[in-house]
Amino acid sequence: MSTDAIDATPSRPPEDRGGHGAGLASLRQFAWGVISVSLFAGFWEFSWAMGWANPLLLPPPHLFLADIPQTLKYFDTSNRIGSSASGGGVMALLKTVGWTTMRVVLGLILGFIAGVGVGALIRYFAPARNLVLPLVTLLAPISPVAWLPVSIFLFGIGDVPAIFLVFIAIFFAIVLSTIGQIDGVPINYIHVARIMGASRFQTFWRVVLPAILPSLFMTLRLNLFAAWMVVLIAEAIGVGSGLGQIVAVARATFNAKLVFFTMAIIGLVGFLFDAALREIQRRMLWWISSSKTGASL
Amino acid sequence: MTPAVSCRAIGKIWRSERSSADVEALRGITFDVAPGEFVVLLGPSGCGKSSLLYMIAGLEQPTEGTLLAHGLPIGAPSADRGLIFQEASLFPWLTIAENVGFGLSVAGVGGEERRARVAEILRSVGLADMLDKKPDELSGGMRQRAAMARALAMRPSILMMDEPFAALDVQTRAKMQGFLLDVWQQSGASVLLVTHSIDEAIALADRVVVFTARPGKIKTIVPIDLPRPRPPRDPRHHALRDLFTDLLAAEVDNAFAQQESGAS
Ligand SMILES: Nc1ncnc2c1ncn2[C@@H]1O[C@H](COP(=O)(O)OP(=O)(O)OP(=O)(O)O)[C@@H](O)[C@H]1O
Ligand SMILES: [Mg+2]
Numbered sequence: 033m034s035t036d037a038i039d040a041t042p043s044r045p046p047e048d049r050g051g052h053g054a055g056l057a058s059l060r061q062f063a064w065g066v067i068s069v070s071l072f073a074g075f076w077e078f079s080w081a082m083g084w085a086n087p088l089l090l091p092p093p094h095l096f097l098a099d100i101p102q103t104l105k106y107f108d109t110s111n112r113i114g115s116s117a118s119g120g121g122v123m124a125l126l127k128t129v130g131w132t133t134m135r136v137v138l139g140l141i142l143g144f145i146a147g148v149g150v151g152a153l154i155r156y157f158a159p160a161r162n163l164v165l166p167l168v169t170l171l172a173p174i175s176p177v178a179w180l181p182v183s184i185f186l187f188g189i190g191d192v193p194a195i196f197l198v199f200i201a202i203f204f205a206i207v208l209s210t211i212g213q214i215d216g217v218p219i220n221y222i223h224v225a226r227i228m229g230a231s232r233f234q235t236f237w238r239v240v241l242p243a244i245l246p247s248l249f250m251t252l253r254l255n256l257f258a259a260w261m262v263v264l265i266a267e268a269i270g271v272g273s274g275l276g277q278i279v280a281v282a283r284a285t286f287n288a289k290l291v292f293f294t295m296a297i298i299g300l301v302g303f304l305f306d307a308a309l310r311e312i313q314r315r316m317l318w319w320i321s322s323s324k325t326g327a328s329l
Numbered sequence: 330m331t332p333a334v335s336c337r338a339i340g341k342i343w344r345s346e347r348s349s350a351d352v353e354a355l356r357g358i359t360f361d362v363a364p365g366e367f368v369v370l371l372g373p374s375g376c377g378k379s380s381l382l383y384m385i386a387g388l389e390q391p392t393e394g395t396l397l398a399h400g401l402p403i404g405a406p407s408a409d410r411g412l413i414f415q416e417a418s419l420f421p422w423l424t425i426a427e428n429v430g431f432g433l434s435v436a437g438v439g440g441e442e443r444r445a446r447v448a449e450i451l452r453s454v455g456l457a458d459m460l461d462k463k464p465d466e467l468s469g470g471m472r473q474r475a476a477m478a479r480a481l482a483m484r485p486s487i488l489m490m491d492e493p494f495a496a497l498d499v500q501t502r503a504k505m506q507g508f509l510l511d512v513w514q515q516s517g518a519s520v521l522l523v524t525h526s527i528d529e530a531i532a533l534a535d536r537v538v539v540f541t542a543r544p545g546k547i548k549t550i551v552p553i554d555l556p557r558p559r560p561p562r563d564p565r566h567h568a569l570r571d572l573f574t575d576l577l578a579a580e581v582d583n584a585f586a587q588q589e590s591g592a593s
Binding site (some may be wrong): 225238 | 338383386387388404405407408410411412414416420422431432435436483502
């Protein structure tokens with residue numbers, strides 16, 4: 033019997049990425065983004081024009097964005113502790129942003145890997161479960177900010193405490209998510225692996241891990257903002273460089289323009305970061321359609 | 330000749346935390362499957378058909394009795410006893426070719442040889458063009474053929490299928506049955522197929538094992554001596570269809586009564 037006549041139509045046509053529809057939709061989305069931000073900025077400017085907002089405390093966008101070269105003076109090119117405004121310029125801004133981003137990325141990567149490892153140990157080895165799970169459950173609800181003194185006691189001043197705080201912000205969430213997700217892996221996947229003769233390690237590495245990766249990535253994205261928040265706090269207190277330190281300086285010197293400028297930068301970088309993660313998710317974890325992982329959010 | 334599968338007085342009790350909630354799924358199952366034979370398991374829902382396949386696959390252990398494959402006790406799962414599920418259970422993160430080559434790659438069959446064998450097997454199931462597609466991009470029938478290819482790539486001597494076509498539409502289902510018969514005749518494997526469909530049993534089986542309601546016992550075994558292919562409208566099917574309908578009706582009533590009285 034010939035088989036090529038059997039239902040040759042795929043259930044779902046391959047989607048037309050970057051086609052006209054998609055381009056138009058993302059343009060529309062962008063337009064709405066611009067409108068949304070403009071409305072907020074407009075309201076702020078209006079309040080200023082009406083004299084409701086004190087320009088010294090709440091300088092509207094046109095003021096804190098006006099004198100960028102002057103503002104950039106506060107950013108320093110070196111990642112030295114306690115360095116004060118000596119350099120400036122766009123390069124300095126990029127470097128400051130770069131240092132902060134580096135701390136976030138390192139903390140996230142380390143926290144993710146360690147979290148998956150510990151989660152898998154807890155799930156698969158009873159001694160690990162008995163010894164470690166109570167501790168993890170106890171520590172998980174503690175805000176990463178509460179770890180700040182601990183991280184400074186442990187690691188002193190520098191990059192490490194900031195990275196450590198990001199690590200903490202992601203680690204417990206990934207551990208708990210890993211434990212939960214492993215139980216959610218379709219049992220048939222495990223059956224197939226066993227019938228095919230896969231060892232326990234092969235089953236984990238080649239079946240369980242890919243099956244739970246999309247959900248773990250969602251957990252990572254959900255905790256991304258927490259990671260950004262704690263890195264700024266750590267920088268303001270325990271590192272002495274990076275965007276967090278700029279905010280601290282701005283606050284100490286009562287420089288409202290610098291506060292809002294830095295806030296704008298932080299918001300922008302956070303947004304780009306999430307967009308980058310979404311792109312990674314789309315390319316590497318394509319087997320879960322974006323609708324299922326909320327990548328379309 | 331040694332039977333491909335031999336069930337001797339198999340019993341299965343699913344234990345639960347509370348012993349009062351233990352479920353006796355199967356009791357005293359004894360039958361053999363000859364090499365190259367096509368056996369269909371037919372019975373009311375919950376009578377333990379899937380449990381039996383899982384035990385033959387080695388994924389679960391019987392509570393009582395002995396299970397032999399080619400005369401040897403069944404211990405761990407083996408790729409020689411392939412199992413295909415109702416849901417295709419292809420790995421969505423692998424391409425069709427990678428899915429079909431999964432067992433070979435676990436067994437350490439190298440890149441070149443694996444590629445060649447995967448290509449060959451995909452050609453034989455009519456999916457030669459789908460090598461680089463993702464499971465998501467295939468229709469249900471194609472996915473099920475890919476799942477068969479994944480099992481067949483290991484050249485099993487026993488192929489088990491748990492309601493493999495239940496999720497497909499009627500036309501696709503008929504095509505897939507013909508396709509399965511081709512695969513079965515070419516491979517020479519023994520097939521054990523679970524179905525709820527009397528027509529499917531008549532279309533495919535050498536012998537049909539009919540189960541009672543839970544705890545599943547063998548009610549009777551009906552040989553079907555019609556030559557293949559068996560056109561669905563063949564008048565000789567009528568008597569068989571009536572026979573199976575009567576056999577099942579009583580058991581389905583029992584199964585329902587059990588469920589209503591909360592015994593499930
Ligand atoms: N892993 C399990 N743990 C506990 N009980 C189980 C398990 N698998 C099956 N059972 C129970 O054993 C009985 C038989 O189940 P099984 O799935 O083998 O029946 P089946 O004949 O395949 O039914 P169906 O036709 O609905 O697929 C059912 O009552 C079911 O609840
Ligand atoms: Mg079943």
